[in-house]
Amino acid sequence: MPRLAIRTGSKVEFQDITPRVQELVTLSGVKSGVCCIFVPHTTAAVTVNEHADPSVVRDVAQRLDYLVPQRGDYCHLEGNAPAHIKASLVGSSETLLIDGGRLLLGTWQGIFFCEFDGPRSRTVLIKIMPDRPGDKPLS
Amino acid sequence: MPRLAIRTGSKVEFQDITPRVQELVTLSGVKSGVCCIFVPHTTAAVTVNEHADPSVVRDVAQRLDYLVPQRGDYCHLEGNAPAHIKASLVGSSETLLIDGGRLLLGTWQGIFFCEFDGPRSRTVLIKIMPDRPGDKPLS
Amino acid sequence: MPRLAIRTGSKVEFQDITPRVQELVTLSGVKSGVCCIFVPHTTAAVTVNEHADPSVVRDVAQRLDYLVPQRGDYCHLEGNAPAHIKASLVGSSETLLIDGGRLLLGTWQGIFFCEFDGPRSRTVLIKIMPDRPGDKPLS
Numbered sequence: 492m493p494r495l496a497i498r499t500g501s502k503v504e505f506q507d508i509t510p511r512v513q514e515l516v517t518l519s520g521v522k523s524g525v526c527c528i529f530v531p532h533t534t535a536a537v538t539v540n541e542h543a544d545p546s547v548v549r550d551v552a553q554r555l556d557y558l559v560p561q562r563g564d565y566c567h568l569e570g571n572a573p574a575h576i577k578a579s580l581v582g583s584s585e586t587l588l589i590d591g592g593r594l595l596l597g598t599w600q601g602i603f604f605c606e607f608d609g610p611r612s613r614t615v616l617i618k619i620m621p622d623r624p625g626d627k628p629l630s
Numbered sequence: 631m632p633r634l635a636i637r638t639g640s641k642v643e644f645q646d647i648t649p650r651v652q653e654l655v656t657l658s659g660v661k662s663g664v665c666c667i668f669v670p671h672t673t674a675a676v677t678v679n680e681h682a683d684p685s686v687v688r689d690v691a692q693r694l695d696y697l698v699p700q701r702g703d704y705c706h707l708e709g710n711a712p713a714h715i716k717a718s719l720v721g722s723s724e725t726l727l728i729d730g731g732r733l734l735l736g737t738w739q740g741i742f743f744c745e746f747d748g749p750r751s752r753t754v755l756i757k758i759m760p761d762r763p764g765d766k767p768l769s
Numbered sequence: 770m771p772r773l774a775i776r777t778g779s780k781v782e783f784q785d786i787t788p789r790v791q792e793l794v795t796l797s798g799v800k801s802g803v804c805c806i807f808v809p810h811t812t813a814a815v816t817v818n819e820h821a822d823p824s825v826v827r828d829v830a831q832r833l834d835y836l837v838p839q840r841g842d843y844c845h846l847e848g849n850a851p852a853h854i855k856a857s858l859v860g861s862s863e864t865l866l867i868d869g870g871r872l873l874l875g876t877w878q879g880i881f882f883c884e885f886d887g888p889r890s891r892t893v894l895i896k897i898m899p900d901r902p903g904d905k906p907l908s
Contacts, residue, residue: 492868525666525757527803527864531875533819538718541672546705547714553705554698554715559832566824566831575825576832579816583878584864586666586723588757590631595755597670600722616873618803618866620900622759664805664896677857680811685844686853692844693837693854725805725862727896729770734894736809739861761898 493519493617499609503556505538505548508615509601512587513594515617524621526587526594531616534574534608536581542601552605555580574607581605589619632658632756638748642695644677644687647754648740651726652733654756663760665726665733670755673713673747675720681740691744694719713746720744728758771797771895777887781834783816783826786893787879790865791872793895802899804865804872809894812852812886814859820879830883833858852885859883867897 493515495508516526530537541547555577565572585602588595596602604615632654634647655665669676680686694716704711724741727734735741743754771793773786794804808815819825833855843850863880866873874880882893 492866492873525759527866529864529866529873531873531878533817533825533875533877539672539722540714540718544706544708546707547672547711550704550706550711551715551718554702558697558836563832565828567822567828568824569822572825572828575818576829579818579829579859581718582721582860582863583817585721586668586725586864588631588666588668588755595631595668595670597672599672600670616866618900620759620803620898622757664898678811678861679853679857683845683847685846686811686850689843689845689850690854690857693841697836720857721860724860725807725864727770727805727807727894734770734807734809736811738811739809759898761896 495615497604497613497615499606499611499613502609503552504606504609505552505603507542507601508604512602512617516589516594516619517592519619521589521619521621522592523623524589526589527618528585529616530583532613534571534578535613536578536583536605537585538581538603538605539585539600540603541599543599548603571608577607634754636743636752636754638745638750638752641748642691643745643748644691644742646681646740647743651741651756655728655733655758656731658758660728660758660760661731662762663728665728666757667724668755669722671752673710673717674752675717675722675744676724677720677742677744678724678739679742680738682738687742710747716746773893775882775891775893777884777889777891780887781830782884782887783830783881785820785879786882790880790895794867794872794897795870797897799867799897799899800870801901802867804867805896806863807894808861810891812849812856813891814856814861814883815863816859816881816883817863817878818881819877821877826881849886855885
């Protein structure tokens with residue numbers, strides 16, 4: 492099972508992992524299928540958004556901070572309740588499509604690992620599922 | 631790779647694409663598997679919600695407008711930062727199940743393309759993955 | 770098509786379905802692949818979050834109540850507009866990975882059925898897709 496090791500450097504951080512995921516797709520030899528991305532953490536998530544202008548994901552992160560503020564009347568006592576809530580709002584899995592050996596992303600789209608309780612060492616799991624019998628699955 | 635061409639007519643619009651996705655499932659000949667829907671845009675999304683009463687998705691759209699208002703202190707200078715933020719909240723992919731050649735949707739469920747920065751010409755990518763060797767993948 | 774029957778006991782409730790989903794994976798005999806979870810309801814959802822401390826999902830539920838309050842200026846007249854809106858924010862599908870016959874979840878992660886308009890009888894659909902030709906699909 493391919494996985495990406497990720498090191499985040501701040502409390503909240505959106506890290507562009509697009510080239511690393513594409514590299515795994517290329518290595519897999521799968522030409523047509525889907526690429527499932529799964530974040531095995533409860534205070535992080537994965538999203539697809541614009542990666543041409545870095546201010547876009549800064550806006551996403553800041554609006555999430557506003558909607559789920561760090562200080563609040565939370566039950567969970569470890570101080571990271573907002574990170575857990577953001578994880579459920581953004582989601583821990585994303586399914587991308589593969590065609591011609593390439594991730595099918597729009598012109599401006601990139602895949603972002605979303606750190607909500609860093610800095611930490613994190614992992615992202617990648618599953619590449621071929622739809623053609625001839626292709627070999629990467630696992 | 632099957633895709634839907636979509637034309638949206640206003641800034642924010644939830645367009646019911648259920649019959650069009652089902653048509654592609656039928657054309658594919660796949661009886662059992664999954665149907666992955668992917669939106670290759672950074673200011674649009676896909677969601678599943680009630681399509682019997684159109685006021686439901688109007689409420690979803692209006693609450694998103696309230697949570698992520700058009701005017702705000704955003705970094706991204708193109709004026710569509712809220713559309714990007716909504717895209718990450720709703721999500722750019724959805725995985726549906728297929729059985730007996732039909733999308734497995736609940737009684738009230740429909741699939742909606744969510745426009746957050748229209749009007750525009752848009753595309754939705756559809757990947758139909760069979761789980762039975764005999765079924766042919768549509769790609 | 771395997772499905773889980775769920776009985777919720779209150780208006781809003783996050784029910785941990787991890788052991789039940791793992792049981793279906795085990796029964797399927799699939800060693801490597803993906804497990805797609807789909808909620809065929811428009812006022813419920815599925816999410817992955819911490820299940821070690823039950824206060825985490827209580828915080829998620831309470832923040833959603835705050836962001837989408839029960840009383841508000843909604844168009845949908847059945848009184849459950851907030852439940853529909855929460856369903857689109859959290860999402861009706863989640864794709865998990867399987868390796869060695871086990872769901873690949875992080876140490877603290879569990880799968881939660883999210884009830885937003887209970888108490889009700891609900892269903893969760895599970896699709897287990899093998900990536901190896903030798904594995905048999907469960908359907």
